[in-house]
Amino acid sequence: MANRLFTSLMAAGALALGLAAGAAQAADPIRIGSFLSVTGPASFLGEPEKKVLELYVDRINKAGGVDGRPIRLTVYDDGGDAAKAAGFAKRLIDSDKVDVIVGGTTTAATMAAVPLVERAEVPFISLAGAVVIVEPVKPWVFKTPHTDRMAAEKVMADMTKRGLSRLALLSEDSGFGKSGRAETLKVAKDMGITVVADETYGAKDTDVTPQLTKIRSNKEAQAVLVFGLGQGPAMVTKNYRQLAIELPIYQSHGVASMEFIRLAGGAAENVRLPAAGLVVADQLPDSDPQKRVVAEFSKLYIDHIGGEPSTFAGHAYDGLMLAVEAIRRAGGTDRARVRDEIEKTKGYIGTGGVVNMSPTDHMGLGLDAFHMVEIKQGTWKLVD
Amino acid sequence: MFAEFLQYLLSGITIGAIYALAGLGFSIIYNASHVINFAQGEFIMIGGMSAATLTAAGVPLPLAMLFGLAAAMLGGVLIAKFTIERARNASVVTLIIITIGASIFLRGLAEVVWGKEFHRLAAFSGDDPIAVMGAAVLPQSLWVLGVALVLIAATGFFFNRTLAGKAMLATSHNRLAAQLVGINVRGVVLVAFALSAALGAVGGAVVAPITFSYTEMGIMLGLKGFTAAVLGGLGNGAGAVVGGLLVGIAEALGAGYISSAYKDAIAFVIILLVLMFLPNGLFGKRGTERV
Numbered sequence: 001m002a003n004r005l006f007t008s009l010m011a012a013g014a015l016a017l018g019l020a021a022g023a024a025q026a027a028d029p030i031r032i033g034s035f036l037s038v039t040g041p042a043s044f045l046g047e048p049e050k051k052v053l054e055l056y057v058d059r060i061n062k063a064g065g066v067d068g069r070p071i072r073l074t075v076y077d078d079g080g081d082a083a084k085a086a087g088f089a090k091r092l093i094d095s096d097k098v099d100v101i102v103g104g105t106t107t108a109a110t111m112a113a114v115p116l117v118e119r120a121e122v123p124f125i126s127l128a129g130a131v132v133i134v135e136p137v138k139p140w141v142f143k144t145p146h147t148d149r150m151a152a153e154k155v156m157a158d159m160t161k162r163g164l165s166r167l168a169l170l171s172e173d174s175g176f177g178k179s180g181r182a183e184t185l186k187v188a189k190d191m192g193i194t195v196v197a198d199e200t201y202g203a204k205d206t207d208v209t210p211q212l213t214k215i216r217s218n219k220e221a222q223a224v225l226v227f228g229l230g231q232g233p234a235m236v237t238k239n240y241r242q243l244a245i246e247l248p249i250y251q252s253h254g255v256a257s258m259e260f261i262r263l264a265g266g267a268a269e270n271v272r273l274p275a276a277g278l279v280v281a282d283q284l285p286d287s288d289p290q291k292r293v294v295a296e297f298s299k300l301y302i303d304h305i306g307g308e309p310s311t312f313a314g315h316a317y318d319g320l321m322l323a324v325e326a327i328r329r330a331g332g333t334d335r336a337r338v339r340d341e342i343e344k345t346k347g348y349i350g351t352g353g354v355v356n357m358s359p360t361d362h363m364g365l366g367l368d369a370f371h372m373v374e375i376k377q378g379t380w381k382l383v384d
Numbered sequence: 385m386f387a388e389f390l391q392y393l394l395s396g397i398t399i400g401a402i403y404a405l406a407g408l409g410f411s412i413i414y415n416a417s418h419v420i421n422f423a424q425g426e427f428i429m430i431g432g433m434s435a436a437t438l439t440a441a442g443v444p445l446p447l448a449m450l451f452g453l454a455a456a457m458l459g460g461v462l463i464a465k466f467t468i469e470r471a472r473n474a475s476v477v478t479l480i481i482i483t484i485g486a487s488i489f490l491r492g493l494a495e496v497v498w499g500k501e502f503h504r505l506a507a508f509s510g511d512d513p514i515a516v517m518g519a520a521v522l523p524q525s526l527w528v529l530g531v532a533l534v535l536i537a538a539t540g541f542f543f544n545r546t547l548a549g550k551a552m553l554a555t556s557h558n559r560l561a562a563q564l565v566g567i568n569v570r571g572v573v574l575v576a577f578a579l580s581a582a583l584g585a586v587g588g589a590v591v592a593p594i595t596f597s598y599t600e601m602g603i604m605l606g607l608k609g610f611t612a613a614v615l616g617g618l619g620n621g622a623g624a625v626v627g628g629l630l631v632g633i634a635e636a637l638g639a640g641y642i643s644s645a646y647k648d649a650i651a652f653v654i655i656l657l658v659l660m661f662l663p664n665g666l667f668g669k670r671g672t673e674r675v
Contacts, residue, residue: 199644200645201644206399206605207395209395209636210640210647211639211640213388213391213392213395214388214640214644217388230502231502238511242511242513242522243391243513244513259502262504263502263596265504265506266511
């Protein structure tokens with residue numbers, strides 16, 4: 001008896017599975033392609049990005065896909081190599097025939113793929129930071145992360161609020177630091193801030209005290225801005241406390257991860273930096289439109305992927321959602337219509353901020369997307 | 385003005401002491417085998433990574449350092465045993481290239497064991513800087529200087545006062561004659577690798593609180609140590625120490641007074657100048673080779 005029941009249950013199960021498979025086959029999948037730096041020097045960015053894309057594509061598919069069509073995700077690992085990134089972009093366009101690309105962990109990888117997507121006319125949402133990606137505007141290229149220019153503006157706005165006007169700049173000799181330095185110098189002029197010192201340090205330097213000593217003996221400086229990524233800024237912060245420099249210190253959004261606090265230890269106290277709402281998710285006021293989105297993303301990330309949800313992981317989520325929403329609004333995967341719909345994105349609330357795209361703005365984030373946070377007792381404290 | 389100079393000088397001496405330890409390791413192995421061991425930086429890395437990861441796992445610091453020391457020495461002996469000894473009939477250049485291969489292997493292995501993240505080791509005696517006439521020094525810098533001094537003195541004692549050390553020196557001067565008087569010259573190479581690995585590992589553990597530790601920390605430290613050894617005269621222990629301090633101070637002063645952008649270039653300009661004008665280094669034996 002029990003045996004027969006089991007058999008019939010099996011048969012019913014098989015039938016249900018077959019039906020489900022048939023339904024999935026009937027709807028043509030939406031092909032989303034991605035090339036990310038899952039390994040290599042930028043793996044701390046690329047790896048969470050990949051996991052987030054996979055997690056959310058899986059969730060969307062389980063919930064029935066987009067308008068009944070499942071998403072098929074193809075991810076390639078460029079290893080942080082721009083030449084490889086271009087190769088994979090070509091493969092995504094030519095042989096995988098993707099409808100939209102969400103990827104490009106680094107600015108270099110993104111820029112290598114830009115000419116290809118422009119020629120093939122495939123909508124491309126980049127996850128990299130530099131302002132050159134969307135300036136000048138390229139018809140088929142969009143991006144989700146905040147730019148280095150916004151970070152510089154946010155820092156200088158905060159300085160102005162505190163009545164400080166003379167800035168000492170210490171930037172890293174990496175791509176991120178160099179671009180940040182150039183933008184800072186440019187923005188300073190418009191914001192009425194004078195840059196009184198302009199020093200650099202190596203990304204792998206083990207001692208930055210000479211540069212900081214120079215800044216300390218510069219009597220004009222009223223605040224210090226460090227523009228770097230990874231462990232370099234932590235080294236700078238440690239040396240900064242060692243030399244007992246009294247000036248307020250700002251870092252860029254490049255250090256907005258717990259990793260920075262862990263490495264710099266007690267020295268990180270009172271460091272201010274512009275960061276996306278994600279790092280202070282639980283401190284955002286309930287009136288903040290981002291509150292619900294970032295809290296939900298944080299929870300899902302911690303439950304399914306584990307670890308601290310970084311802002312970089314958030315950029316991948318935003319990229320995917322922008323693409324999915326646009327496909328939904330376009331009623332299909334016609335590339336030109338999807339492109340138009342991405343450009344028409346208005347009021348999309350993501351982990352990076354509220355996105356309002358336009359034909360002249362392919363990022364769509366305002367300065368309010370950044371929050372000024374200060375490190376207090378080893379954690380982020382929202383300042384404004 | 386003076387405080388500024390003093391700060392540069394102190395920074396230079398601290399970082400120079402690390403280069404000196406690395407340089408000393410180069411010299412010991414060079415003496416025993418005429419090989420320039422480019423895996424020296426990786427010994428530093430093993431010491432630093434072991435200390436940082438084991439203390440994070442709750443092992444007391446001295447024990448963690450001891451473990452790092454043992455791991456690095458084992459690595460050194462294995463390199464000597466399975467690469468240098470096997471290929472002992474190859475030319476010196478080939479052996480040097482083998483050590484580069486060994487260094488890449490060790491880095492890869494470390495990445496598998498410890499991963500790519502940066503690890504933080506708490507300073508041995510706090511983070512409160514000590515003020516010295518307007519300049520600030522971290523207690524850890526004093527640890528680095530103190531440990532470097534002790535190790536340098538111990539190495540000097542070993543080579544000048546003990547039989548094993550003298551045997552090593554004898555081997556470096558004349559391998560055949562040393563063999564004839566009954567010195568186990570093959571054992572000497574093994575001891576040299578173990579000894580320089582030990583120097584590197586202790587150095588790595590002491591500097592880890594200042595530099596953070598990660599699997600690639602050895603690359604730059606190794607290269608700067610090599611510069612120190614060449615500047616002081618390859619194979620000259622005291623020379624390597626002076627060379628290390630000079631390179632460190634030159635870097636700090638250069639970054640302070642010229643431009644921080646050229647900081648790393650300074651060491652390599654020094655090495656080019658030395659090779660062009662002083663190929664035997666500051667204290668090296670004058671090259672009067674007899675035929």
